[in-house]
Amino acid sequence: MMINYWEDLQRIRSKRPLIHHLMNYVVMNDAANVTLAVGASPIMAHAREEVEELAAKADALYINIGTLDDRWIESFLLAGKAANKNNVPVLLDPVGAGATRLRTETVLRILNEVEVSVLKGNGGEMMTLAGVVGMIKGVDSLGEANLEIAERLAREYGVTAVITGPRDYVSDGKRGAIVSNGTPMLQYITGSGCMVGSVIASFMAINKDLLIASVEGLVTFEIAAEKAEKKSSGPASLKVNLIDELYNMKSSDYELAKIEFKE
Ligand SMILES: Nc1ncnc2c1ncn2[C@@H]1O[C@H](COP(=O)(O)OP(=O)(O)O)[C@@H](O)[C@H]1O
Ligand SMILES: Cc1ncsc1CCOP(=O)(O)O
Ligand SMILES: [Mg+2]
Numbered sequence: 001m002m003i004n005y006w007e008d009l010q011r012i013r014s015k016r017p018l019i020h021h022l023m024n025y026v027v028m029n030d031a032a033n034v035t036l037a038v039g040a041s042p043i044m045a046h047a048r049e050e051v052e053e054l055a056a057k058a059d060a061l062y063i064n065i066g067t068l069d070d071r072w073i074e075s076f077l078l079a080g081k082a083a084n085k086n087n088v089p090v091l092l093d094p095v096g097a098g099a100t101r102l103r104t105e106t107v108l109r110i111l112n113e114v115e116v117s118v119l120k121g122n123g124g125e126m127m128t129l130a131g132v133v134g135m136i137k138g139v140d141s142l143g144e145a146n147l148e149i150a151e152r153l154a155r156e157y158g159v160t161a162v163i164t165g166p167r168d169y170v171s172d173g174k175r176g177a178i179v180s181n182g183t184p185m186l187q188y189i190t191g192s193g194c195m196v197g198s199v200i201a202s203f204m205a206i207n208k209d210l211l212i213a214s215v216e217g218l219v220t221f222e223i224a225a226e227k228a229e230k231k232s233s234g235p236a237s238l239k240v241n242l243i244d245e246l247y248n249m250k251s252s253d254y255e256l257a258k259i260e261f262k263e
Helices: 005-015 028-038 051-057 070-085 101-113 123-129 147-157 184-188 192-204 210-230 235-247 251-256
Strands: 018-022 041-044 060-064 090-093 118-122 160-164 168-171 176-179 259-262
Touching: 005 028, 005 192, 005 210, 005 251, 018 028, 018 051, 018 070, 018 192, 028 041, 028 192, 028 235, 051 070, 060 070, 060 192, 070 090, 070 101, 090 101, 090 192, 101 123, 118 123, 118 192, 118 210, 123 147, 123 160, 147 160, 147 168, 147 176, 160 192, 160 210, 168 210, 176 210, 184 210, 184 235, 192 210, 210 235, 210 251
Parallel strands: 018 041, 018 060, 060 090, 090 118, 118 160
Antiparallel strands: 160 168, 168 176, 176 259
16 A cells, blocks of 8 residues: 655645644643654643534644543533534543443544544454453553454544554554554653544644554654664653754654555
8 A cells, every 4th residue: 555654744734734723731732842843733722612613623632541530521522512513533542441330431432423533542442342351551552453453443443543541552443554663762752642633633734544643653753763762762862853843853763664455
């Protein structure tokens, strides 16, 4: 499959799509910086009084349940429905699904009431949603999934499913892809999963093919992380260098893409 990574990144940079985030308090600032570094325009807003208005005008909506409570949950649903009404694609990150009942039930409620375009979580979260118990500790995954689970989730929930981890599994129910870029050091930065969501949402804003947009987001983020790691002495410098490498991405960097497609 031919993917125009570089052309699509240029489209993000020239269009500067608005990415409306309902992003957890832990990662809010980093997700905004990552979004800017790829060339899109972030707004972090979760007040129930404004989310419908913003989601309706955005180019993509990113719902991340990381620091949920009653008010946030109300806003997730309001924003998601407003996005649906206006044909704005929606990415959902089920942070900590399986860790508590509130998290699992909230994700299922959103999937039931909102038409989610891309469901992206780590192995433990996504295996929880596929009915496998005990694979999550807080927000951390305790195991790696596989393409079959991604395909099952895609079909069951009518989404493009993205399962992150040492290898990332992407499925839209028909086509599948495995991305093997990245570095284990990403596990030592909080929010690496949340941040890759911002990059995927930026590609979703300019590419209607959700499987390809997901792969483009994963590959872009993870190649930047590989380059950043070479310049870093630990997680703190990795995070700073990662934002720089996203900003400084070159077309030749995409030669590093490690991707396998399954039709
Ligand atoms: N062992 C690993 N090797 C390479 N990349 C990894 C590894 N673990 C996670 N990643 C990458 O880090 C990012 C976050 O994934 P993950 O850790 O699964 O999410 P989360 O932060 O939500 O738990 C993804 O881009 C993923 O591919
Ligand atoms: C630590 C933590 N606690 C609530 S949200 C959050 C960030 C989770 O980020 P990620 O899903 O990328 O690991
Ligand atoms: Mg996560």
